[in-house]
Amino acid sequence: MKFKDEMKERIGHIEAVLDWYLPRPEGLQKTVLTAMNTTVKSGGKRLRPMLMEETYHMFGGEGEVIEPFMAAIEMIHTYSLIHDDLPALDNDDYRRGKKTCHIVYGEDMAILAGDALLNYAYETASKAFDMAKGQETERVIQAMKILASKPGIYGMIGGQTADVELEGTPLTMEQILFIHKNKTSALIEACMMIGAVLAGADEDEVKRMEQCGEAIGLAFQIQDDILDLVGDEEEIGKPVGSDERNHKATYVTLKGLEQSKEDVREISMKAIDILKDYDQENGYLTRLTEYLISRTK
Amino acid sequence: MKFKDEMKERIGHIEAVLDWYLPRPEGLQKTVLTAMNTTVKSGGKRLRPMLMEETYHMFGGEGEVIEPFMAAIEMIHTYSLIHDDLPALDNDDYRRGKKTCHIVYGEDMAILAGDALLNYAYETASKAFDMAKGQETERVIQAMKILASKPGIYGMIGGQTADVELEGTPLTMEQILFIHKNKTSALIEACMMIGAVLAGADEDEVKRMEQCGEAIGLAFQIQDDILDLVGDEEEIGKPVGSDERNHKATYVTLKGLEQSKEDVREISMKAIDILKDYDQENGYLTRLTEYLISRTK
Numbered sequence: 404m405k406f407k408d409e410m411k412e413r414i415g416h417i418e419a420v421l422d423w424y425l426p427r428p429e430g431l432q433k434t435v436l437t438a439m440n441t442t443v444k445s446g447g448k449r450l451r452p453m454l455m456e457e458t459y460h461m462f463g464g465e466g467e468v469i470e471p472f473m474a475a476i477e478m479i480h481t482y483s484l485i486h487d488d489l490p491a492l493d494n495d496d497y498r499r500g501k502k503t504c505h506i507v508y509g510e511d512m513a514i515l516a517g518d519a520l521l522n523y524a525y526e527t528a529s530k531a532f533d534m535a536k537g538q539e540t541e542r543v544i545q546a547m548k549i550l551a552s553k554p555g556i557y558g559m560i561g562g563q564t565a566d567v568e569l570e571g572t573p574l575t576m577e578q579i580l581f582i583h584k585n586k587t588s589a590l591i592e593a594c595m596m597i598g599a600v601l602a603g604a605d606e607d608e609v610k611r612m613e614q615c616g617e618a619i620g621l622a623f624q625i626q627d628d629i630l631d632l633v634g635d636e637e638e639i640g641k642p643v644g645s646d647e648r649n650h651k652a653t654y655v656t657l658k659g660l661e662q663s664k665e666d667v668r669e670i671s672m673k674a675i676d677i678l679k680d681y682d683q684e685n686g687y688l689t690r691l692t693e694y695l696i697s698r699t700k
Numbered sequence: 701m702k703f704k705d706e707m708k709e710r711i712g713h714i715e716a717v718l719d720w721y722l723p724r725p726e727g728l729q730k731t732v733l734t735a736m737n738t739t740v741k742s743g744g745k746r747l748r749p750m751l752m753e754e755t756y757h758m759f760g761g762e763g764e765v766i767e768p769f770m771a772a773i774e775m776i777h778t779y780s781l782i783h784d785d786l787p788a789l790d791n792d793d794y795r796r797g798k799k800t801c802h803i804v805y806g807e808d809m810a811i812l813a814g815d816a817l818l819n820y821a822y823e824t825a826s827k828a829f830d831m832a833k834g835q836e837t838e839r840v841i842q843a844m845k846i847l848a849s850k851p852g853i854y855g856m857i858g859g860q861t862a863d864v865e866l867e868g869t870p871l872t873m874e875q876i877l878f879i880h881k882n883k884t885s886a887l888i889e890a891c892m893m894i895g896a897v898l899a900g901a902d903e904d905e906v907k908r909m910e911q912c913g914e915a916i917g918l919a920f921q922i923q924d925d926i927l928d929l930v931g932d933e934e935e936i937g938k939p940v941g942s943d944e945r946n947h948k949a950t951y952v953t954l955k956g957l958e959q960s961k962e963d964v965r966e967i968s969m970k971a972i973d974i975l976k977d978y979d980q981e982n983g984y985l986t987r988l989t990e991y992l993i994s995r996t997k
Contacts, residue, residue: 430862430868431858431860431861431862431865431878432854432858432862434861434865435857435858436853437854437859439853476993482815486812486815489808489811491811493809494810505847509788510788511788511864512861512864512865514788514789514811515857515860515861515864516785517815518779518783518814518815518818518857519857519861520855521815521818521819522818522848522852522853524734524778524849525822525844525847526845526849526852528850529844529845532844532845540837540841544826546824546843547822547844548823548826548829549821550823551826552821552823552826554819555819555820555823556732556816556819556820558727559821560729560732560815561728561729562726563812564728564729564732564809564816565728565729566811567808567809568728568731568809569728571953578728581728585729605804
């Protein structure tokens with residue numbers, strides 16, 4: 404099977420999991436429930452739950468206890484996009500070629516839908532406690548801790564804050580790395596760590612997955628900066644060079660295009676080297692990482 | 701000791717707990733950390749952590765495992781106020797006589813600070829797992845589930861959504877009760893249930909605390925509607941009759957002032973009757989409930 408077909412199959416499975424865990428749009432709070440559903444279901448590569456599930460399988464995990472966490476991480480990712488798109492933040496009317504949440508449901512409902520997704524992520528993940536048997540309970544506790552810390556102030560929100568606040572200033576490489584590692588890598592780290600933890604990986608293995616996630620996130624984000632500069636408008640779904648138009652210094656504007664491409668390769672190799680120790684048959688996770696470097700959208 | 705002095709003593713203790721669990725404002729994400737700290741520390745009755753701790757004590761709880769949950773519930777309460785005050789929602793420039801978060805830190809930082817507080821609430825509560833000994837772990841799991849559900853779409857956010865969406869329409873009593881029970885009671889229920897659960901109360905006792913919390917929340921909210929209509933502007937810290945100016949039907953406009961006052965007494969008695977089964981010495985929790993009915997601000 405071609406990689407893209409394998410990916411499509413996995414996306415289908417992930418979307419079934421999401422559908423299972425998303426709340427039914429009914430009752431007096433129907434609008435916010437509809438906004439949550441529509442935005443989560445509006446597409447995307449499902450990279451985060453995919454990385455989580457594949458890491459879980461790589462470490463021998465076989466149960467369904469991973470599924471509420473897969474849904475939870477996608478809810479957290481989606482809430483961050485909804486709030487990021489708000490007029491007071493990035494003020495984006497379109498994402499993935501579709502109208503953003505606040506354009507469709509209004510700013511008030513978009514704020515509430517974001518809050519609701521973040522909150523419901525923890526409500527969803529806590530359902531894993533009911534699925535855990537014996538020593539799995541301790542694993543779910545560890546997974547909950549990771550899910551509660553990586554998206555927060557010492558992770559994604561920390562990076563988002565720095566990104567917003569430093570906008571328009573001449574960024575240093577240190578600041579750019581802080582933003583990328585927190586805003587982007589932190590969630591990817593969470594995915595791979597949770598996958599490993601729930602499969603029963605030991606502390607050292609979880610640490611290695613954290614390093615792997617950091618590298619994948621960083622390579623992914625630099626690749627994003629590259630695509631933003633050179634990508635084709637229609638293909639990528641947002642105006643090319645929009646970061647540059649916002650006077651935003653990026654990794655690429657500081658390091659140059661060629662060096663950035665070289666860095667993506669090098670950082671990705673670091674991730675693939677870590678995976679080699681566990682993914683000896685050059686399995687899906689390794690090929691996914693390779694795909695992420697070479698993607699053109 | 702007078703009740704108000706007892707209350708002051710407890711507020712002092714709660715604020716020490718909050719201070720312990722709030723993040724230090726430092727690093728590239730300093731602004732959001734400062735906004736979180738300032739807003740949580742900007743005062744208030746600390747009613748929610750107080751109800752939680754007192755319920756814990758009433759059921760014989762003695763450990764510190766309650767403290768991360770006390771901090772967490774106040775963080776969740778504060779995030780809801782920050783987002784509620786935003787221009788796209790209630791658009792309030794002042795709260796408790798002080799400038800609101802978005803006025804001081806900007807709308808972008810206020811959105812992020814709210815997100816950060818909600819997220820950090822779960823990060824904080826998850827620290828209780830490290831403090832739990834033996835069978836306490838199972839109690840912390842139950843407490844986490846309550847903390848993840850009551851503030852969410854089938855609790856506080858659900859009520860908030862209905863409140864926002866129905867604004868300007870002629871509300872029915874059913875809708876008003878839905879809003880009050882979800883927007884206000886849900887968090888109070890969470891407090892009393894978590895206090896009971898962590899102290900080792902059984903399922904029936906936890907259920908009774910949920911009913912008690914619902915009654916306290918409802919009485920508190922109707923009292924709020926009453927105070928909004930008749931209160932003294934300076935004393936209450938926000939313009940008198942602001943709900944009415946926003947063309948908002950309230951419990952009081954539907955039922956009339958005298959009937960509403962009678963209902964507050966009756967609903968509060970329901971709560972006090974439940975407490976009597978556990979709080980046989982007419983302890984602090986009962987007196988706190990009585991105080992909440994008779995408060996004038």
